[in-house]
Amino acid sequence: MSKYEFLYLSQSDVVACGALVMDDVIKDLEYVFTLHHANDYILPSKVVLRWGDAESEGTRGRINAMPGYVGGGVDIAGIKWIGSAPKNPHEYRLPRASALIVLNDPETMLPLAVMDGTVISAMRTGGVTGTAAKYLARRDSKVAGMIGAGTQNRTQLMALKAALPQLSKVKVYDLSLERAESFAAEVSETLNVEVIPVSSGERAVVGADVVVTATTAKEPVIKAEWISEGCFYSHVGGYEAEFSVIEKADKIVVDDWEEIKHRGVQTLALMHAEKQFHTENIYAELGEIVVGHKKGRENAQEFIYFNSVGMAIDDLVVAKRIYENAKQKGVGTPLTLWDKPVFV
Template structure:
């Protein structure tokens, strides 16, 4: 792999967003990533805070934890994509990473594709993989097992999901058989060969991805190895039926969902409205009177 593909695993990512018509609260979501947090401090790898602002005055109206929102919305996007990109015969899922993100990925996939019967999870820590398998088997009433190794996970899945902090590829295009759907959540977990070999490539937002420059496809674009024509559709294209996903069960399909601030805003606005209607949360006073007007 080219040295240019390597990146830091610890990062802080600002995600500002608002709706085009101004009907949704403008907001900012700050997401921090500390890969060693679970092991050294007993904290989540990713943490986030969302600040919602009034659509008219832009004054802050809510501050909320965004860690769970971010995890669930990322899983939800994969679940939506699977409707269009997974093979119709899908029965098994191969998961890379035994952290919270793969939990929401599997939850969303099972909700989207109820016919799924079995999942295999691979993690460098066998203990974490077995704990994940036991928890998710009970939660989803599904057969979830700790995989023996990386290749066994690849060979097991009709759907493969990567949700790790890897800085080197853990999935190589030459290893993937036709008919599989690969859901890549960012970083450099897949090699360039997979991007070039895929029959269909879908991303949440290509312009945003190129700007963020933190995954395999973005670096390939920067280095002149692919151009805009490599992208077949966006997630919104699939949902709006502007473009098609998988055309047949023999295709190798691939999505890259690194995340959009817009997802956080949409969900946070709903959470805020629900909290108001049900008396959840507490009021914070920013000032008695504004000091400067």
């Protein structure tokens, strides 16, 4: 048996192969949502490694293992191993999130690539919101309200701008005014959109056509009375919205209801656990809308609430494209797994 190699892709390699191209990420995700609807995927539930209970994730952090298989024209297996350490930025000057993605051949099961997953993870999480906005937000949406001003909020806004080209103004609130101001200065220039730091969550949300919350909040940061008629709200983090926000929605759309329940930390899951929300209240999973089995937005007055938990298949579909691009461009470092296997 001959020597076996796999491809290693650093973060700069991943970026060079198109990881920061949001339009392509959204195309990847639209396709994976069609496969999700067709049940052409395998998605074991996330395994969460943490030092304590769910509350400890906000202080000590966690590491998630997210395996999966994507069928169709992607045909790839793999896993994302992603750590989240809240103390990293201010104590160690390191990113909060760090990830590796391993891709495996679904026939031989051998590894094809090991790559940085940090950029892919951030981009696909933003891209899920962008994909949902394409089908659920008003096409004439001009004003967005965002709560949170971290890395994830940057990719959320990148995706909104890609999906909603007429978006021209963003109000952002963060517990740190300095961080909100820095976010506004950077993103205004890179995305050619007016970003305004505001002094409260209410100021960010009231009057917004699109609302995104991507925070580490352990208590709600959104109230129902702040939500305007015709709003699209993408709920990315945990317990970010009061129960009354969900109760106000005309349509409730999710990426994967079973995984939201399994993760158990977002508002919908908490409501369900307290028997204040029932499965039949979900209008659709996003894949049903992407393939046209159910309608997305039907009028300008609907308040549509979208909740995503994030799926490994989101990461894998993007990672497979990056891997194929790397092979075509000759990017990356081949690493030897064995010259001759010890056991066969």
